[in-house]
Amino acid sequence: MNTPTSGRCTLVGAGPGDPELLTLKAVKAIAHATLLLVDDLVNDAVLAHASPTARIVHVGKRGGCKSTPQAFIDKLMITAVQEGEQVVRLKGGDPFIFGRGGEEVEHLRTAGIDVEVVNGITSGLAGMSSLGAPLTHREHAHGVVFVTGHAKPGDTGTDWAQLAATARQAKLTLVIYMGVSSLEHIGQGLLCNLPAQTPVAVVQNASLPTQRQALTTLGELVHTAQREQLESPSIIVVGDVVQGARAWAAQTQSSQRAA
Template sequence: MNASIPTVSLVGAGPGDPELLTVRALKRLQEADVVLTDDLVDARVLALLRPETRVLRVGKRGGCISTEQRFIHELMIREARSGARVVRLKGGDPFVFGRGGEEVTALREAGIEVEVVSGLTAGIAAPASIGIPVTDRRHAPGVAFVTGHRQDGEDAPDWAALARSGLSLVIYMGLARAEELVASLRAGGLDPRTPAAVIAAAHTAQQRQAICTLESLPATLKSQRIASPAILVIGTVVNEAWQVETLPGLQLSAVGSC
């Protein structure tokens, strides 16, 4: 980075545990003069900042009063132009459902240099915390990362196409529309007995998880009182989970060797 040019670092904070930060992410946090942080960033990560670092909370949460995206852009630009070392800190990875692309565009248009420091996204780290590999050639030819959340007027994902794809599905922000997305996947032809998992607050002391089937997923979320933030995983890769009590309605099948 050129010290003479205003710069913002978009830093991924990972899913929770500060030990999952990259070395570069830790370095940028400890150099920062001001940090604009999302609500989902774990307090243990913020504890790594210098005492004199200013922390500006600009969280965006579904169903809650949130900071407008345009205001976040303006705040980053103003702080960078003041000469501050600015970090925009996001849970997970800045470029995975984190609006990082929008922020890069706004900063570059304002003449601000941007550095992106990738983080471990919850869509990989949450399933891994209970032994689920999001890709496994014994189960599926690939994985689709998709959001279950949309603003009014936005198109929903093509759940029918995803149901036919044969891919493992990792769904972010899907709890509020779980019944809708399950119905759409079943209408698209996905077997209602397909294994499903939910992992909430991954890599924190509040982590909870459950395994069920696609058809019982909405009821499981309610009965187990699982709340956001959470990741849903749908597909036979869920059969690889470990140390998780299987809920009624699912028989985990053995997977043969190659």
């Protein structure tokens, strides 16, 4: 164990984008930081809560783009804490939902550093809430599964056909992160055990003024995403709860009239 110092590290969830969705605890942690290590998807408006004397270092990580190596981020956090810094690792969404928060906590604890985690609203929840729809419902969904569509290099990734079978049997909502680039592969797998008419929502830039979304079916998912030019960062929600979206009934009636 390293000799204890006055330094400290807090992993803070900045939420899905809207700065008003920050928790009070997150605002307090940001305000007390002497060093903020900021992910790419964090809204710049969140940094208005930082001290004027705080150092802000952007360590962005986004699929398909040049990213700061994770090992460098881990080393930077540890070194800064050992030097007595009040470090806030500021992450989009929630640190423990596909934010590599678990990995970073493990590295910090191995270095003898205690770490606090401040949760944030994840985009999968915020995106569906913006459409006026839930993730769970007593009649339509008994649970929800958060799953990544971006497998770690060398990993075979999710068995989408098996997941679809489980979701159908147990009445689960699927919330897929980082899945746009693999949409065709994901859709083909899910269609093995879910009906083509299964409702789907795709929400890009959840909670931001630039949010865009499309309501479709599993069978039309790839075509709809291409037609609407939906890109990352987007979440994909699969399941009957999508029918609760404010626009779903109107869209369905419009389609019926066109037919």
